[in-house]
Amino acid sequence: MTDDIHSLSGAYAVDALTDAERAAFEEHLEHCAACRDEVDSLREAAADLSLLSAEEPPASLRHDVLRRVSTVRPEPPRLADRRARRRTRTWLAGVAAAAVVAAGVGVGVTQPWQDTSQAPQLTVAERIERADDAQRISVSFDDGSVATVLRSESLNRAVIETSDMAPPPEGQHYVVWLQEPDGQMHHAGAMPADASDASMPLKGDAAAAIGAGITIESDPQTPEPTSEPVALFSFT
Amino acid sequence: MSHLTSVPSGPEPEGTDLATELLRRCARDDDVAFAQLYDLTAPRVFGLVRRVVRDPGQAEEVTQEVYLELWRHASRFDAGRSSALAWVFTIAHRRAVDRVRSAEAAGKRDVVYGHRHREVAHDATSEVVQDRWEARRVRAALETLTPIQRKAVDLAFFGGYTHSEIAVMLDIPLGTAKTRVRDGLIRLRDALGAEGS
Numbered sequence: 323m324t325d326d327i328h329s330l331s332g333a334y335a336v337d338a339l340t341d342a343e344r345a346a347f348e349e350h351l352e353h354c355a356a357c358r359d360e361v362d363s364l365r366e367a368a369a370d371l372s373l374l375s376a377e378e379p380p381a382s383l384r385h386d387v388l389r390r391v392s393t394v395r396p397e398p399p400r401l402a403d404r405r406a407r408r409r410t411r412t413w414l415a416g417v418a419a420a421a422v423v424a425a426g427v428g429v430g431v432t433q434p435w436q437d438t439s440q441a442p443q444l445t446v447a448e449r450i451e452r453a454d455d456a457q458r459i460s461v462s463f464d465d466g467s468v469a470t471v472l473r474s475e476s477l478n479r480a481v482i483e484t485s486d487m488a489p490p491p492e493g494q495h496y497v498v499w500l501q502e503p504d505g506q507m508h509h510a511g512a513m514p515a516d517a518s519d520a521s522m523p524l525k526g527d528a529a530a531a532i533g534a535g536i537t538i539e540s541d542p543q544t545p546e547p548t549s550e551p552v553a554l555f556s557f558t
Numbered sequence: 559m560s561h562l563t564s565v566p567s568g569p570e571p572e573g574t575d576l577a578t579e580l581l582r583r584c585a586r587d588d589d590v591a592f593a594q595l596y597d598l599t600a601p602r603v604f605g606l607v608r609r610v611v612r613d614p615g616q617a618e619e620v621t622q623e624v625y626l627e628l629w630r631h632a633s634r635f636d637a638g639r640s641s642a643l644a645w646v647f648t649i650a651h652r653r654a655v656d657r658v659r660s661a662e663a664a665g666k667r668d669v670v671y672g673h674r675h676r677e678v679a680h681d682a683t684s685e686v687v688q689d690r691w692e693a694r695r696v697r698a699a700l701e702t703l704t705p706i707q708r709k710a711v712d713l714a715f716f717g718g719y720t721h722s723e724i725a726v727m728l729d730i731p732l733g734t735a736k737t738r739v740r741d742g743l744i745r746l747r748d749a750l751g752a753e754g755s
Contacts, residue, residue, distance in 0.1 A: 326733075329736055329737055329740060330721075330736055330740075331740055332736065332737075332739040332740025332741070332742070332743045332744070333714065333720070333721040333735075333736045333739050333740065335743060336651065336711070336714045336715045336739065336743070337651055337652050337655040337714075337718070338714035338719065338720050338721045338724070338736075338739060339720060339721065340720055340722070343720075362639055362640055362644075363747055364740075364743040364744070364747060365640060365644050365648050366640060366641060366644045366747070367743055367746045367747035367750055368644075368647070368648075368651070368715055368743060368746075369641070369643055369644040369646075369647040369648065370692070370696050370699075370746075370750055371696060371711075371715050371716075371746075372602045372603075372605065372606040372647045372650075372651075373602065373692050373693040373696050374693055374696060374697070375602075375605040375606050375608070375609040375716065376601040376602045376605040376606075376693070377601060377604060377605035377608060377609075378601050378604075379600050379601065379604035379605075379618070379621065380618065383600070383604065383618050383621060383622070384593075384596060384597075384600065386618075386622060387596060387621070387622055387625045387626075388589070388592070388593055388596070390622060390625075390626055391589065391592060391625065391626060391629045392589065394626065394629060394630060395587060395630075396584060396585055396586075396587055396629055396630055396631075396632050396633060397630050397631060397633060398633065399585070399633040399634070514660050514663045514664075515660040515661075515663065515664050516660075516663060516664045541626075541627075541630075542656075543627065545631075
């Protein structure tokens with residue numbers, strides 16, 4: 323990463339980074355206590371700005387919120403880990419059983435996955451493809467759509483790319499997970515609403531991960547998978 | 559971070575500690591506490607979301623998502639890292655920004671020229687009465703920023719733009735917008751902290 327990654331703290335604190343920048347900065351945060359403290363303190367300051375935009379919400383909103391909340395229980399703090407661990411084993415078994423996974427190491431095939439205009443720098447996907455240890459794992463679905471995970475251990479980065487992906491059910495989201503060696507599922511990002519031809523860098527430790535998966539979730543920020551995966555990618 | 563959560567003299571800041579207590583009770587499945595938390599924070603959450611997403615209908619949807627997340631994840635709030643209110647508004651801001659970005663990605667809208675930005679509110683904002691004094695304090699703190707810092711912070715926080723987009727909008731070099739945002743927030747933080755001590 324660049325030397326001045328610290329300077330992203332302010333933009334990070336107010337969500338002014340792109341998804342790729344955010345992922346990179348979050349990696350940095352994991353081992354930079356100074357930046358963590360700075361982000362926390364800037365968020366406190368930014369929170370005060372919301373005093374300037376305060377506005378009485380419609381009275382009906384209170385009713386709607388309380389009604390929705392009455393159908394959901396707060397998540398317990400610790401149980402989550404245990405559940406994720408259990409789910410993991412199912413996933414691993416799934417990887418072994420599923421014949422859909424085709425791994426090709428170092429196959430630097432260029433694909434027109436993205437039609438975004440030229441970025442000033444290489445995208446994460448392009449950097450991975452140029453890496454010596456680039457790995458490309460594709461899963462094809464019955465409807466002809468394809469999801470591909472590009473990963474480079476040396477760069478410690480992974481990206482998911484989709485082609486002709488069907489949209490998730492109404493109100494649902496595709497969420498991508500990195501599976502850690504101890505079996506834990508790490509939330510690696512929610513796909514954008516229009517995920518048909520998307521490219522999204524995965525958050526987390528891509529080098530250590532042993533696999534990736536996609537689930538369909540109603541809460542895009544869910545801390546753990548709540549459904550069986552629709553696609554699995556084995557890195558090993 | 560204690561120097562930031564501490565609040566300067568003047569009217570007692572509507573429940574910094576109250577919000578912490580309410581969040582803790584939410585984590586224990588206390589829906590009465592949740593309703594109180596809603597009443598305490600809804601004008602600021604809804605107002606912030608609406609400022610970012612603009613559309614009132616969408617603002618209501620996002621506000622619902624925010625409160626659902628607060629309820630479900632109340633146990634994750636870490637009082638050692640942030641104040642309860644900052645945690646609430648951080649979640650609200652993130653949700654609002656996610657909404658405008660995904661809407662833009664779907665509509666392939668030109669972010670830079672697509673809509674007009676606003677000034678950080680001065681007098682036109684419909685403030686909730688008990689927050690007026692506090693709002694005045696924040697405005698005073700904003701005055702310590704340079705105009706370009708103020709604008710960059712405004713576009714990032716209320717506009718929901720990325721620092722690269724802000725660089726284009728303000729016609730400044732690509733790498734400098736993030737610095738303006740950071741320096742501006744640092745000044746704001748220091749002004750808010752210094753004033754009360």
